[in-house]
Amino acid sequence: MSIATRPTLASVAKLAGVSASTASLAFNDSGPVSASTREKVLDAARTLGYAGPDPRARSLRRGRSGIVGVVLEESLRDAFRDPMNLAMLDGIADLTGPAGNSLLLLTETAAGRSTLVDAPVDAAVLFGCSPVVDEKVAILLRRGIPVVAIEGRPIPGVLDIGLDNREATRSLAEHLKGLGHSDVALVTLELDRDRRRSRVTQKLLARATSHTALERVHGAREVFPAAGGLTTLGSTVDEGRIAGLALLGDPETRPTAVIAQSDLLAVGVIRAAAELGLAVPGDLSVVGFDGVRIDDPVAAELTTMVQPGFAKGQAAGRGILELLAGREGRSVSFTSAFRRGATTAPPR
Amino acid sequence: MSIATRPTLASVAKLAGVSASTASLAFNDSGPVSASTREKVLDAARTLGYAGPDPRARSLRRGRSGIVGVVLEESLRDAFRDPMNLAMLDGIADLTGPAGNSLLLLTETAAGRSTLVDAPVDAAVLFGCSPVVDEKVAILLRRGIPVVAIEGRPIPGVLDIGLDNREATRSLAEHLKGLGHSDVALVTLELDRDRRRSRVTQKLLARATSHTALERVHGAREVFPAAGGLTTLGSTVDEGRIAGLALLGDPETRPTAVIAQSDLLAVGVIRAAAELGLAVPGDLSVVGFDGVRIDDPVAAELTTMVQPGFAKGQAAGRGILELLAGREGRSVSFTSAFRRGATTAPPR
DNA sequence: GACCTTCGTCGAATCGATTCGAGTGCGACT
């Protein structure tokens, strides 16, 4: 009846008349324990209202917490608004979950110490296109925590799950060029750690820290070396629409095609076009990236590169399990597939 | 150079020539430590590549892990596909994050022991409309872990964040009745723990375990006592479409209005109607629930009840912080607002 | 010069379990 203090393994053991070590064995099915002893222990636990070994103590002793950190850089809302990120998360959970690991969401709260420092994770996945990975990785590696990065800039000691961002974007650009386009604008993901909306300038690219966004720009520029464009604050329809309105507003400078770095952005651009009375693909061709299933009739018709999000997540999960098992783990790279939709056509 | 063993606070202290207790103080800014001592300790840490106190040990000693569990019952993909859930998650993070807590995603992997048992969480949020809360809650409470439930059936010891599901649905039903509808069908969320698509029968309702879905059914039946309908596997556009096709396929039995229990489901029903050549709201009125911003032109026009998802999440977060601080915490209930869209009209 | 604060540091206890080697008792085998 003592309200102040919760029962511990020791108190259960005492009530059951056995030692703490035996009680521990009884709870873990490991080691040889007679059936009758186990029953006694479990009975005592029931009597005391003991709910099993304290995870905190257990994880200290075992050196494992059963938690995998998922390092996101955006707010949760932004990160998960993009179905591609969800698919990857799902892929990670698909493999780590059955192995007994839960996912801890680590977002970068700008203020104060990084939450990374205090998280009892066994391993971490750097998620999405993170412009600020380096310090994070340093902290994690110093801790001896295995790290898997999805589409990061290759870093020694980190398992990388790659994507053919450059080549894939080049395919899209070549598709547009093949249709006869020459005046093409880019709508990019965030390039920089202090993200903001701005023109894509050489200077900006020079100090860009987002590997994914940068690679995609380069891929496009391999075909359209002079392509300009706008950066956004992230992969959302709204951001795409804002960039679209800015790009398409002036008939003088209007491009004939837009390469958006995600499907969500592409949908936004298309929406902007509609608002401005432009027909897609008649007046404007638009391509996206990801090949996500968006519940939007427009998106279903998008010309885009389809990337295997779930598989990427699974690969990351597999990598984590490998690393946790003390094995090496292999970096993997995925390729995207061109999907011709109904949003591209020859320029007018 | 020892590869085998990572530095500990003790080794850092030894190198710095101070005691472990002092080193601990140096890392925590708590207690009085001279500047020079702190420097010595930090230097030693740098030399040894020590990344700060081990979170596992710290959490054992402190009795706090800085982790809040988010108990989901669906797969991650399903749970986060619904913007309403995301908004709530965001609201939770909005308050718990700045207080130094991270969110641990706890999904019910059907197989094996519940992951709840082994999670080192300080508190837990039961998320969304969970049909199987009871056992979970029992485990958590026995552990002495504070629990907040969003739209759960009221349970002693659990802080509840409620919503006027019944009244809100009745408003929608009355709106339809006012328009002249009498033949109304329901498209519900999952009612049962072993979810499946089926007719809404009395028997099914009797053993339903999802409080939210059940309340919404009751609210509708207060106006249309005989309303039948179909259950779905969850809140997705696809599920809504499937239910819609089944409900609307036969002209003989076709209702003049559908009450869908979420906006996503409603969009699906509307899509099904379109496929069947039915005009909304001409041939069919459809109402949803949630008032989420879906990137879908149709959804933006939905007649629905707008519920404050983010605020609900915040309330849950606030509740958690209260409970963690040892205070009582108050259950809160939110109300939804009727929003008349363009998907309802008098029956033909 | 004696006494009292204040500041900084240290030792030891503690958080709650897991784990390993050692010990005990009992049945079986020769």
Add this chain to the structure above:
DNA sequence: AGTCGCACTCGAATCGATTCGACGAAGGTC
């Protein structure tokens, strides 16, 4: 009957930090 082996059980060490009370030295007061 003696010895061996097996199946359990136990004690003690350990995981890595935090925290509290005690202690010593420096500085200030009368």
